[in-house]
Amino acid sequence: xxxxxxxxxxxxxxxxxxxxxxxxxxxxxxxxxxxxxxxxxxxxxxxxxxxxxxxxxxxxxxxxxxxxxxxxxxxxxxxxxxxxxxxxxxxxxxxxxxxxxxxxxxxxxxxxxxxxxxxxxxxxxxxxxxxxxxxxxxxxxxxxxxxxxxxxxxxxxxxxxxxxxxxxxxxxxxxxxxxxxxxxxxxxxxxxxxxxxxxxxxxxxxxxxxxxxxxxxxxxxxxxxxxxxxxxxxxxxxxxxxxxxxxxxxxxxxxxxxxxxxxxxxxxxxxxxxxxxxxxxxxxxxxxxxxxxxxxxxxxxxxxxxxxxxxxxxxxxxxxxxxxxxxxxxxxxxxxxxxxxxxxxxxxxxxxx
Amino acid sequence: xxxxxxxxxxxxxxxxxxxxxxxxxxxxxxxxxxxxxxxxxxxxxxxxxxxxxxxxxxxxxxxxxxxxxxxxxxxxxxxxxxxxxxxxxxxxxxxxxxxxxxxxxxxxxxxxxxxxxxxxxxxxxxxxxxxxxxxxxxxxxxxxxxxxxxxxxxxxxxxxxxxxxxxxxxxxxxxxxxxxxxxxxxxxxxxxxxxxxxxxxxxxxxxxxxxxxxxxxxxxxxxxxxxxxxxxxxxxxxxxxxxxxxxxxxxxxxxxxxxxxxxxxxxxxxxxxx
Ligand SMILES: Nc1ncnc2c1ncn2[C@@H]1O[C@H](COP(=O)(O)OP(=O)(O)O)[C@@H](O)[C@H]1O
Ligand SMILES: [Mg+2]
Numbered sequence: 001x002x003x004x005x006x007x008x009x010x011x012x013x014x015x016x017x018x019x020x021x022x023x024x025x026x027x028x029x030x031x032x033x034x035x036x037x038x039x040x041x042x043x044x045x046x047x048x049x050x051x052x053x054x055x056x057x058x059x060x061x062x063x064x065x066x067x068x069x070x071x072x073x074x075x076x077x078x079x080x081x082x083x084x085x086x087x088x089x090x091x092x093x094x095x096x097x098x099x100x101x102x103x104x105x106x107x108x109x110x111x112x113x114x115x116x117x118x119x120x121x122x123x124x125x126x127x128x129x130x131x132x133x134x135x136x137x138x139x140x141x142x143x144x145x146x147x148x149x150x151x152x153x154x155x156x157x158x159x160x161x162x163x164x165x166x167x168x169x170x171x172x173x174x175x176x177x178x179x180x181x182x183x184x185x186x187x188x189x190x191x192x193x194x195x196x197x198x199x200x201x202x203x204x205x206x207x208x209x210x211x212x213x214x215x216x217x218x219x220x221x222x223x224x225x226x227x228x229x230x231x232x233x234x235x236x237x238x239x240x241x242x243x244x245x246x247x248x249x250x251x252x253x254x255x256x257x258x259x260x261x262x263x264x265x266x267x268x269x270x271x272x273x274x275x276x277x278x279x280x281x282x283x284x285x286x287x288x289x290x291x292x293x294x295x296x297x298x299x300x301x302x303x304x305x306x307x308x309x310x311x312x313x314x315x316x317x318x319x320x321x322x323x324x325x326x327x328x329x330x331x332x333x334x335x336x337x338x339x340x341x342x343x344x345x346x347x348x349x350x351x352x353x
Numbered sequence: 354x355x356x357x358x359x360x361x362x363x364x365x366x367x368x369x370x371x372x373x374x375x376x377x378x379x380x381x382x383x384x385x386x387x388x389x390x391x392x393x394x395x396x397x398x399x400x401x402x403x404x405x406x407x408x409x410x411x412x413x414x415x416x417x418x419x420x421x422x423x424x425x426x427x428x429x430x431x432x433x434x435x436x437x438x439x440x441x442x443x444x445x446x447x448x449x450x451x452x453x454x455x456x457x458x459x460x461x462x463x464x465x466x467x468x469x470x471x472x473x474x475x476x477x478x479x480x481x482x483x484x485x486x487x488x489x490x491x492x493x494x495x496x497x498x499x500x501x502x503x504x505x506x507x508x509x510x511x512x513x514x515x516x517x518x519x520x521x522x523x524x525x526x527x528x529x530x531x532x533x534x535x536x537x538x539x540x541x542x543x544x545x546x547x548x549x550x551x552x553x554x555x556x557x558x559x560x561x562x563x564x565x566x567x568x569x570x571x572x573x574x575x576x577x578x579x580x581x582x583x584x585x586x587x588x589x590x591x592x593x594x595x596x597x598x599x600x601x602x603x604x605x606x607x608x609x610x611x612x613x614x615x616x617x618x619x620x621x622x623x624x625x626x627x
Contacts, residue, residue: 051528071531084529088547097543101534149533 009057077146256316469573498575518552562615
C-alpha cells in the first residue's frame, strides 16, 4: 500500500464537483498538481486536509483511513498563496503557535523555532509582525510554520504565485533544502512548470475536477495527453549540455541541435531547455531577424487544437511543437514531410535545471 | 454608514456647473445645516447654571446612574449573545439559517414601540410571565425590564456588525490553525476572536449607544415610572410632559454627548464601516 492513497474521491460543492479522483504517493515523493484555474486543485487539497468532507471515496495516509477525521487529527499542513499568517502574532509567535500542540516545554519550542528559522533564513525576522514583511519573507515564514510540526504531508497551494521570478527561484532552492531536512512528502499545486522541473518527481494533471494524467515530469511534458490543452503543458523540453558562453549567450548542444539561450549557465553543465510552442515562429526559409535561433526541420504532423494549429516538427533528434494560426498554416503550405524553419528568440529558450 | 469616495474621473469635469449638480449639493447643505443647527440649539437654549443645576438634581443623577448600569448590563449580554450568533451565521450552514437572518433583520424596519408591546405580551401574564415569576423573576415594570428591552433593541444591530467582522476574516486562517491540532473552540479563542478585536470593540460601542438611547420598548416594558424605571430618555419624556424644559433639555444634551462619543470612537476603530 502506498503512503498516501486517494481512492475514488468525489466532492460536490454546488456548481462544481471533483469526480472520482485517484492518486497515490510514496513516502518522500514530491508531487506537483497542475491544471488551469478553477479546475479544483485548491478544493482537492482542502479535501485532503479535511476542510471539506467528500461525498464518496477514501483518503488513506500511512495505512490509516483519515477520511472522517477532523483536520486537527490528520497531521497535514498547508501553505497558501496568500500565506495566512496570523496578523496579531509576530513571526516567532506564528511559528511557535504551530508547535504548541506538540510541545509544552518553552525552551524546546524556542530551540525548534530557532532551528527552522536558520534553515529558511528568517532568523532576523522573528520579532516582526507579518504585515511588515515582503512577499518572499512571508512565504518563508509560512513554510517554516508548516514544516516545524513535521507533518506527514505538506500541501502547497501555489505558494510562489504572488512572487517575482528572482524571489521565486531563491525560495525554490530554500524549499528544496528544507524539504530534505525535514523529509516531508509534498503535494504542490502550481502554475509554473519550472516548479515541476526543479522540485517534483511526479506530476498530476487535473482538469475540471478530474485527473487527466499522472506520471514523472519528463513523460508528462513530452507526451501530454491529447485532450489536454493547458498552455503550460506541451512545452518543448530538450536535454543537453552547455558548450560555450558566446557574448551574452549560452550555447547549448541538445538532441543534435545548437541552441542559443540568454539564460546564464556554466560550460559543461547538463541542462534542460524549455521552449514554449507559442513562442516558436515557423517560416519557409531562413529569415533575417533578431531571433538568434533558426533551426531547420521536417513537419511530422499537423493538429487542430480549438482555434489554433499545432505543428510537430522533427529537428535533430527532437520533436518540437509549435502553435500557429490556421491562416499562417495555410500561407506556409505546411503538410507532413515538408521542410520548415523554426525561429525563436534566445530569451525564449529557457534553461531549467 | 459608508460614504464612498468618488473617483476623480467620475467627478464632473465641465467648468460650467450643471443645475443638477447645484441642486444635489444644495440639498446636501440645507438639510445637514438644519440638522446641525437643531443639535446646536439644544446646547444654547439654557444658561450654563441652569444646565448644572438640572444635571445635579436628584432625579437626573438617579436616571444617569440607572442608564449607565442598565446599558452596561445589556451591552455585556448583547455582545455575549451576538458573538456566537454571528459566528454561527457566518461559518456554518444549518437548517433555519435564512429564517434566523430575516427575523434578525426585522427590528431594523419595525418600530421600537411595537417591539416593546410584543415584549410586554411575551413577558406579561399571557405567556412567560407566570413561569418566570415562579422563579422569582419579574420583567415587566422593573429595572430588569429595562435591560430586557434594551437587549432586544440592540441585539440585531450587534449581530449585524459582528457578522460582517467575521465575514471579513478568511476562514482559511481558522483552517490553518485547525491543521496544527487546535480544536474548533481553541481556534476561535486564539485566532478568530483576536482578529475580530476591533470589530468587536466597535460593535460594543454602537450597542452601548443604542441601549442608552432605547426609549419606546423600554417605556412600554418597564413602565417609565419616576425614580424607579427612569432612564435618560424617559427623563426627557417625563419632563417634557410636565413642562420642565431644563430637565428635558439637559437629559437631551447628555444623550447627544454619549451618541457623539460613540460615533466618534466607532469611526476611529472601524474606519467608518457599518
Ligand atoms: N466552497 C465552495 N463552494 C462552491 N464552489 C466552490 C467552493 N470553493 C470553490 N468552488 C468552485 O470550485 C471551482 C474550483 O475551485 P478551486 O479548487 O479554487 O480551483 P483552482 O484552485 O484549481 O483554481 C471553482 O469554480 C470555484 O468557484
Ligand atoms: Mg486555487
